[in-house]
Amino acid sequence: MGNTSVNNSDKVVYLCDEIFDFATISGVFFILIFIFSVAGNGLLLCVLLFYENLKNATNLFVLNLACSDLVFTVTLPFWATQMLHHWVFGDICCKLMTAAYFVGLYSSIILLTAITLDRFITVVLKYWPSNQVRRQRFAMVACAAAWVISIAGSLSDAVKVKAEKHNIPVTCGPPSDDPDVKLGYYLQVSLLFFLPFFIIVLCYSAILKTVLQSSNRKKHRTVVVVLCIVAAFFICWGPYNVMLFILPFYEHISCNAQERLMIAYHICQILAFSHCCMNPLLYMLSQKLREHLLHLFSCEKVRRKNSGRVTGQWTVIQRATSVTQNSADMLELRSL
Missing domain, CATH: 1.20.1070.10 (Rhodopsin 7-helix transmembrane proteins)
Incomplete structure:
Protein backbone atom coordinates (compact mmCIF):
# COMPACT_ATOMS: atom_id res chain seq x y z
CA MET A 1 0.00 0.00 0.00
CA GLY A 2 3.06 2.27 0.21
CA ASN A 3 2.36 5.69 1.74
CA THR A 4 -1.34 5.58 2.59
CA SER A 5 -2.53 8.05 5.22
CA VAL A 6 -5.75 8.40 7.21
CA ASN A 7 -6.84 11.82 8.45
CA ASN A 8 -8.43 11.67 11.89
CA SER A 9 -8.68 14.85 13.97
CA ASP A 10 -5.66 16.41 12.21
CA LYS A 11 -3.54 13.36 13.11
CA VAL A 12 -1.81 11.58 10.24
CA VAL A 13 -1.26 7.86 10.55
CA TYR A 14 0.86 6.13 7.93
CA LEU A 15 -0.03 2.56 7.04
CA CYS A 16 3.17 1.07 5.63
CA ASP A 17 3.02 -2.46 4.26
CA GLU A 18 6.36 -2.57 2.44
CA ILE A 19 8.75 -1.75 5.29
CA PHE A 20 11.86 -3.93 5.25
CA SER A 286 45.93 -8.73 29.76
CA GLN A 287 49.05 -10.81 29.05
CA LYS A 288 48.58 -12.80 32.25
CA LEU A 289 45.07 -13.90 31.24
CA ARG A 290 46.32 -14.91 27.80
CA GLU A 291 49.01 -17.05 29.40
CA HIS A 292 46.43 -18.70 31.68
CA LEU A 293 44.21 -19.43 28.70
CA LEU A 294 47.08 -21.00 26.77
CA HIS A 295 48.00 -23.02 29.82
CA LEU A 296 44.39 -24.19 30.13
CA PHE A 297 44.42 -25.48 26.54
CA SER A 298 47.93 -26.94 26.81
CA CYS A 299 47.00 -28.88 29.95
CA GLU A 300 44.07 -30.37 28.10
CA LYS A 301 46.35 -31.36 25.21
CA VAL A 302 48.89 -32.89 27.57
CA ARG A 303 46.15 -34.83 29.32
CA ARG A 304 44.89 -36.19 26.02
CA LYS A 305 48.45 -36.95 24.89
CA ASN A 306 49.23 -38.79 28.11
CA SER A 307 45.96 -40.65 27.83
CA GLY A 308 46.93 -41.67 24.31
CA ARG A 309 50.34 -42.81 25.50
CA VAL A 310 48.82 -44.97 28.23
CA THR A 311 46.41 -46.49 25.72
CA GLY A 312 49.27 -47.17 23.29
CA GLN A 313 51.44 -48.71 25.99
CA TRP A 314 48.58 -50.92 27.13
CA THR A 315 48.08 -52.08 23.51
CA VAL A 316 51.81 -52.93 23.20
CA ILE A 317 51.70 -54.88 26.47
CA GLN A 318 48.65 -56.81 25.28
CA ARG A 319 50.37 -57.66 21.99
CA ALA A 320 53.56 -58.74 23.75
CA THR A 321 51.55 -60.90 26.12
CA SER A 322 49.73 -62.45 23.18
CA VAL A 323 52.99 -63.18 21.34
CA THR A 324 54.52 -64.75 24.45
CA GLN A 325 51.46 -66.91 24.97
CA ASN A 326 51.53 -68.08 21.34
CA SER A 327 55.25 -68.93 21.59
CA ALA A 328 54.66 -70.95 24.73
CA ASP A 329 51.86 -72.86 23.01
CA MET A 330 54.09 -73.66 20.02
CA LEU A 331 56.90 -74.94 22.28
CA GLU A 332 54.41 -77.12 24.15
CA LEU A 333 53.15 -78.65 20.88
CA ARG A 334 56.71 -79.38 19.70
CA SER A 335 57.61 -81.10 22.94
CA LEU A 336 54.64 -83.41 22.42
Whole structure:
Protein backbone atom coordinates (compact mmCIF):
# COMPACT_ATOMS: atom_id res chain seq x y z
CA MET A 1 0.00 0.00 0.00
CA GLY A 2 3.06 2.27 0.21
CA ASN A 3 2.36 5.69 1.74
CA THR A 4 -1.34 5.58 2.59
CA SER A 5 -2.53 8.05 5.22
CA VAL A 6 -5.75 8.40 7.21
CA ASN A 7 -6.84 11.82 8.45
CA ASN A 8 -8.43 11.67 11.89
CA SER A 9 -8.68 14.85 13.97
CA ASP A 10 -5.66 16.41 12.21
CA LYS A 11 -3.54 13.36 13.11
CA VAL A 12 -1.81 11.58 10.24
CA VAL A 13 -1.26 7.86 10.55
CA TYR A 14 0.86 6.13 7.93
CA LEU A 15 -0.03 2.56 7.04
CA CYS A 16 3.17 1.07 5.63
CA ASP A 17 3.02 -2.46 4.26
CA GLU A 18 6.36 -2.57 2.44
CA ILE A 19 8.75 -1.75 5.29
CA PHE A 20 11.86 -3.93 5.25
CA ASP A 21 11.67 -6.50 8.05
CA PHE A 22 15.03 -6.31 9.87
CA ALA A 23 13.76 -8.38 12.79
CA THR A 24 14.72 -11.68 11.12
CA ILE A 25 18.31 -10.52 10.73
CA SER A 26 18.32 -9.45 14.38
CA GLY A 27 17.14 -12.90 15.46
CA VAL A 28 20.02 -14.59 13.61
CA PHE A 29 22.53 -12.19 15.17
CA PHE A 30 21.11 -12.88 18.63
CA ILE A 31 21.79 -16.61 18.19
CA LEU A 32 25.38 -15.94 17.06
CA ILE A 33 25.95 -13.57 19.99
CA PHE A 34 24.59 -16.24 22.35
CA ILE A 35 27.09 -18.83 21.05
CA PHE A 36 30.11 -16.51 21.25
CA SER A 37 29.12 -15.16 24.67
CA VAL A 38 28.67 -18.59 26.26
CA ALA A 39 32.02 -19.77 24.86
CA GLY A 40 33.96 -16.61 25.74
CA ASN A 41 32.55 -16.01 29.21
CA GLY A 42 32.71 -19.73 30.00
CA LEU A 43 36.45 -19.80 29.21
CA LEU A 44 36.96 -16.61 31.21
CA LEU A 45 35.26 -18.15 34.25
CA CYS A 46 37.45 -21.27 33.94
CA VAL A 47 40.61 -19.15 33.84
CA LEU A 48 39.53 -17.11 36.86
CA LEU A 49 38.46 -20.12 38.92
CA PHE A 50 41.48 -22.30 38.12
CA TYR A 51 44.37 -19.84 37.92
CA GLU A 52 43.49 -16.51 39.56
CA ASN A 53 43.28 -15.40 43.17
CA LEU A 54 39.64 -14.48 43.76
CA LYS A 55 40.56 -12.57 46.91
CA ASN A 56 41.99 -9.95 44.57
CA ALA A 57 39.49 -7.09 44.10
CA THR A 58 39.94 -6.79 40.33
CA ASN A 59 39.54 -10.54 39.77
CA LEU A 60 36.39 -10.53 41.90
CA PHE A 61 34.91 -7.73 39.80
CA VAL A 62 35.80 -9.53 36.56
CA LEU A 63 34.24 -12.77 37.84
CA ASN A 64 30.97 -11.01 38.65
CA LEU A 65 30.99 -9.21 35.30
CA ALA A 66 31.32 -12.54 33.50
CA CYS A 67 28.39 -13.94 35.51
CA SER A 68 26.39 -10.81 34.69
CA ASP A 69 27.08 -11.27 30.98
CA LEU A 70 25.99 -14.92 31.17
CA VAL A 71 22.72 -13.96 32.92
CA PHE A 72 22.01 -11.53 30.09
CA THR A 73 23.09 -14.10 27.48
CA VAL A 74 20.55 -16.67 28.71
CA THR A 75 17.72 -14.43 27.46
CA LEU A 76 19.00 -14.11 23.87
CA PRO A 77 17.55 -17.36 22.44
CA PHE A 78 14.12 -16.29 23.70
CA TRP A 79 14.32 -12.85 22.05
CA ALA A 80 15.66 -14.52 18.90
CA THR A 81 12.62 -16.81 18.82
CA GLN A 82 10.34 -13.79 19.14
CA MET A 83 12.15 -12.06 16.27
CA LEU A 84 12.16 -15.09 13.98
CA HIS A 85 8.65 -16.32 14.79
CA HIS A 86 6.71 -14.95 17.77
CA TRP A 87 6.63 -15.37 21.55
CA VAL A 88 5.72 -19.00 22.27
CA PHE A 89 6.87 -19.34 25.89
CA GLY A 90 3.91 -17.95 27.81
CA ASP A 91 3.41 -15.08 30.24
CA ILE A 92 5.48 -16.42 33.18
CA CYS A 93 8.54 -17.03 31.02
CA CYS A 94 8.09 -13.55 29.54
CA LYS A 95 8.38 -12.03 33.01
CA LEU A 96 11.35 -14.24 33.97
CA MET A 97 13.31 -13.43 30.82
CA THR A 98 12.59 -9.72 31.19
CA ALA A 99 13.84 -9.86 34.78
CA ALA A 100 17.02 -11.70 33.71
CA TYR A 101 17.57 -9.19 30.89
CA PHE A 102 17.48 -6.21 33.25
CA VAL A 103 19.45 -7.99 35.98
CA GLY A 104 22.27 -8.56 33.50
CA LEU A 105 22.09 -4.97 32.21
CA TYR A 106 21.87 -3.19 35.56
CA SER A 107 24.44 -5.36 37.34
CA SER A 108 26.94 -4.77 34.51
CA ILE A 109 26.77 -0.99 34.76
CA ILE A 110 26.85 -0.98 38.57
CA LEU A 111 29.88 -3.28 38.56
CA LEU A 112 31.62 -1.11 35.96
CA THR A 113 30.97 1.95 38.11
CA ALA A 114 32.41 0.15 41.14
CA ILE A 115 35.51 -0.88 39.15
CA THR A 116 35.99 2.73 38.08
CA LEU A 117 35.70 3.96 41.67
CA ASP A 118 38.21 1.31 42.75
CA ARG A 119 40.64 2.48 40.08
CA PHE A 120 40.01 6.12 41.07
CA ILE A 121 40.85 5.43 44.72
CA THR A 122 43.94 3.41 43.80
CA VAL A 123 45.38 5.77 41.19
CA VAL A 124 44.21 9.27 42.13
CA LEU A 125 43.71 9.15 45.91
CA LYS A 126 47.22 7.91 46.69
CA TYR A 127 47.04 8.95 50.33
CA TRP A 128 43.63 7.37 50.89
CA PRO A 129 43.89 4.71 53.62
CA SER A 130 43.32 1.75 51.31
CA ASN A 131 45.06 -1.61 51.48
CA GLN A 132 44.42 -5.01 49.93
CA VAL A 133 42.01 -6.09 52.66
CA ARG A 134 39.93 -2.93 52.38
CA ARG A 135 39.85 -3.20 48.59
CA GLN A 136 38.68 -6.78 48.90
CA ARG A 137 35.91 -5.79 51.31
CA PHE A 138 34.87 -2.93 49.04
CA ALA A 139 34.74 -5.30 46.06
CA MET A 140 32.63 -7.85 47.95
CA VAL A 141 30.18 -5.20 49.18
CA ALA A 142 29.99 -3.59 45.73
CA CYS A 143 29.32 -6.92 43.99
CA ALA A 144 26.64 -7.87 46.50
CA ALA A 145 25.03 -4.43 46.17
CA ALA A 146 25.12 -4.68 42.37
CA TRP A 147 23.13 -7.92 42.40
CA VAL A 148 20.65 -6.71 45.03
CA ILE A 149 19.99 -3.39 43.27
CA SER A 150 19.74 -4.97 39.82
CA ILE A 151 17.34 -7.67 41.03
CA ALA A 152 15.19 -5.06 42.81
CA GLY A 153 15.20 -2.82 39.74
CA SER A 154 14.28 -5.67 37.41
CA LEU A 155 11.20 -6.64 39.43
CA SER A 156 9.27 -3.54 38.38
CA ASP A 157 10.09 -4.26 34.72
CA ALA A 158 9.09 -7.91 35.06
CA VAL A 159 5.74 -7.02 36.63
CA LYS A 160 4.83 -4.60 33.82
CA VAL A 161 5.52 -6.90 30.86
CA LYS A 162 3.18 -9.59 29.60
CA ALA A 163 2.76 -11.87 26.62
CA GLU A 164 -0.10 -10.44 24.60
CA LYS A 165 -1.38 -10.44 21.05
CA HIS A 166 -0.85 -7.44 18.80
CA ASN A 167 -2.85 -8.25 15.65
CA ILE A 168 -1.72 -11.86 15.04
CA PRO A 169 1.78 -12.57 16.56
CA VAL A 170 2.20 -12.90 20.32
CA THR A 171 4.88 -10.59 21.73
CA CYS A 172 6.53 -10.20 25.13
CA GLY A 173 6.77 -6.59 26.26
CA PRO A 174 5.19 -3.74 28.20
CA PRO A 175 1.86 -2.20 27.13
CA SER A 176 2.78 0.35 24.48
CA ASP A 177 -0.09 2.70 25.34
CA ASP A 178 0.67 3.05 29.06
CA PRO A 179 2.34 6.45 29.76
CA ASP A 180 3.23 5.46 33.33
CA VAL A 181 5.28 2.53 32.04
CA LYS A 182 7.24 4.82 29.70
CA LEU A 183 7.83 7.42 32.41
CA GLY A 184 9.01 4.78 34.89
CA TYR A 185 11.34 3.29 32.30
CA TYR A 186 12.84 6.70 31.46
CA LEU A 187 13.47 7.47 35.12
CA GLN A 188 15.05 4.07 35.72
CA VAL A 189 17.31 4.28 32.67
CA SER A 190 18.35 7.79 33.70
CA LEU A 191 19.31 6.61 37.18
CA LEU A 192 20.92 3.30 36.17
CA PHE A 193 22.56 4.31 32.88
CA PHE A 194 23.19 8.04 32.46
CA LEU A 195 24.02 8.76 36.12
CA PRO A 196 26.70 6.01 36.27
CA PHE A 197 27.97 7.23 32.89
CA PHE A 198 28.41 10.74 34.34
CA ILE A 199 30.24 9.35 37.40
CA ILE A 200 32.53 7.20 35.25
CA VAL A 201 33.42 10.11 32.96
CA LEU A 202 34.37 12.29 35.93
CA CYS A 203 36.46 9.53 37.55
CA TYR A 204 38.30 8.61 34.38
CA SER A 205 39.07 12.22 33.60
CA ALA A 206 40.93 12.41 36.92
CA ILE A 207 42.49 8.94 36.43
CA LEU A 208 43.87 9.74 32.97
CA LYS A 209 45.23 13.08 34.17
CA THR A 210 47.07 11.33 37.02
CA VAL A 211 48.35 8.46 34.88
CA LEU A 212 49.70 10.73 32.15
CA GLN A 213 51.74 12.57 34.77
CA SER A 214 53.31 9.37 36.09
CA SER A 215 55.89 7.02 34.55
CA ASN A 216 54.55 3.72 35.92
CA ARG A 217 53.96 1.59 32.83
CA LYS A 218 52.28 -1.17 34.80
CA LYS A 219 49.71 1.30 36.10
CA HIS A 220 49.28 2.54 32.52
CA ARG A 221 48.40 -0.96 31.27
CA THR A 222 45.92 -1.65 34.07
CA VAL A 223 44.09 1.62 33.51
CA VAL A 224 43.99 1.10 29.73
CA VAL A 225 42.41 -2.36 30.09
CA VAL A 226 39.73 -1.12 32.51
CA LEU A 227 39.11 1.96 30.36
CA CYS A 228 38.57 -0.25 27.28
CA ILE A 229 36.08 -2.39 29.20
CA VAL A 230 34.10 0.64 30.40
CA ALA A 231 34.25 2.37 27.01
CA ALA A 232 33.02 -0.78 25.23
CA PHE A 233 29.92 -0.85 27.45
CA PHE A 234 28.89 2.72 26.66
CA ILE A 235 29.79 2.46 22.97
CA CYS A 236 27.56 -0.61 22.71
CA TRP A 237 24.66 0.46 24.95
CA GLY A 238 24.75 4.23 24.44
CA PRO A 239 23.19 4.42 20.93
CA TYR A 240 20.49 1.89 21.88
CA ASN A 241 19.40 3.86 24.96
CA VAL A 242 19.38 7.09 22.97
CA MET A 243 17.24 5.36 20.34
CA LEU A 244 14.77 4.24 23.01
CA PHE A 245 14.33 7.88 24.00
CA ILE A 246 13.89 9.03 20.39
CA LEU A 247 11.36 6.45 19.21
CA PRO A 248 8.28 7.72 21.13
CA PHE A 249 8.68 11.20 19.62
CA TYR A 250 8.59 9.99 15.99
CA GLU A 251 5.01 8.83 15.62
CA HIS A 252 3.96 10.79 12.54
CA ILE A 253 6.58 10.22 9.85
CA SER A 254 6.65 8.93 6.28
CA CYS A 255 7.06 5.25 5.47
CA ASN A 256 10.62 5.71 4.18
CA ALA A 257 11.66 7.59 7.32
CA GLN A 258 9.95 5.00 9.50
CA GLU A 259 11.78 2.21 7.70
CA ARG A 260 15.16 3.91 8.20
CA LEU A 261 14.36 4.55 11.85
CA MET A 262 13.46 0.90 12.50
CA ILE A 263 16.60 -0.34 10.71
CA ALA A 264 18.70 2.03 12.84
CA TYR A 265 16.90 0.77 15.96
CA HIS A 266 17.63 -2.88 15.17
CA ILE A 267 21.28 -2.14 14.37
CA CYS A 268 21.68 -0.32 17.69
CA GLN A 269 19.97 -3.23 19.45
CA ILE A 270 22.36 -5.77 17.89
CA LEU A 271 25.32 -3.61 18.88
CA ALA A 272 24.02 -3.34 22.46
CA PHE A 273 23.36 -7.06 22.83
CA SER A 274 26.77 -7.94 21.37
CA HIS A 275 28.44 -6.36 24.39
CA CYS A 276 28.01 -9.57 26.42
CA CYS A 277 30.53 -11.38 24.19
CA MET A 278 33.02 -8.49 23.93
CA ASN A 279 34.27 -8.46 27.52
CA PRO A 280 36.19 -11.78 27.20
CA LEU A 281 37.98 -10.36 24.16
CA LEU A 282 38.90 -7.20 26.04
CA TYR A 283 40.16 -9.18 29.03
CA MET A 284 42.58 -10.92 26.66
CA LEU A 285 44.44 -7.60 26.48
CA SER A 286 45.93 -8.73 29.76
CA GLN A 287 49.05 -10.81 29.05
CA LYS A 288 48.58 -12.80 32.25
CA LEU A 289 45.07 -13.90 31.24
CA ARG A 290 46.32 -14.91 27.80
CA GLU A 291 49.01 -17.05 29.40
CA HIS A 292 46.43 -18.70 31.68
CA LEU A 293 44.21 -19.43 28.70
CA LEU A 294 47.08 -21.00 26.77
CA HIS A 295 48.00 -23.02 29.82
CA LEU A 296 44.39 -24.19 30.13
CA PHE A 297 44.42 -25.48 26.54
CA SER A 298 47.93 -26.94 26.81
CA CYS A 299 47.00 -28.88 29.95
CA GLU A 300 44.07 -30.37 28.10
CA LYS A 301 46.35 -31.36 25.21
CA VAL A 302 48.89 -32.89 27.57
CA ARG A 303 46.15 -34.83 29.32
CA ARG A 304 44.89 -36.19 26.02
CA LYS A 305 48.45 -36.95 24.89
CA ASN A 306 49.23 -38.79 28.11
CA SER A 307 45.96 -40.65 27.83
CA GLY A 308 46.93 -41.67 24.31
CA ARG A 309 50.34 -42.81 25.50
CA VAL A 310 48.82 -44.97 28.23
CA THR A 311 46.41 -46.49 25.72
CA GLY A 312 49.27 -47.17 23.29
CA GLN A 313 51.44 -48.71 25.99
CA TRP A 314 48.58 -50.92 27.13
CA THR A 315 48.08 -52.08 23.51
CA VAL A 316 51.81 -52.93 23.20
CA ILE A 317 51.70 -54.88 26.47
CA GLN A 318 48.65 -56.81 25.28
CA ARG A 319 50.37 -57.66 21.99
CA ALA A 320 53.56 -58.74 23.75
CA THR A 321 51.55 -60.90 26.12
CA SER A 322 49.73 -62.45 23.18
CA VAL A 323 52.99 -63.18 21.34
CA THR A 324 54.52 -64.75 24.45
CA GLN A 325 51.46 -66.91 24.97
CA ASN A 326 51.53 -68.08 21.34
CA SER A 327 55.25 -68.93 21.59
CA ALA A 328 54.66 -70.95 24.73
CA ASP A 329 51.86 -72.86 23.01
CA MET A 330 54.09 -73.66 20.02
CA LEU A 331 56.90 -74.94 22.28
CA GLU A 332 54.41 -77.12 24.15
CA LEU A 333 53.15 -78.65 20.88
CA ARG A 334 56.71 -79.38 19.70
CA SER A 335 57.61 -81.10 22.94
CA LEU A 336 54.64 -83.41 22.42
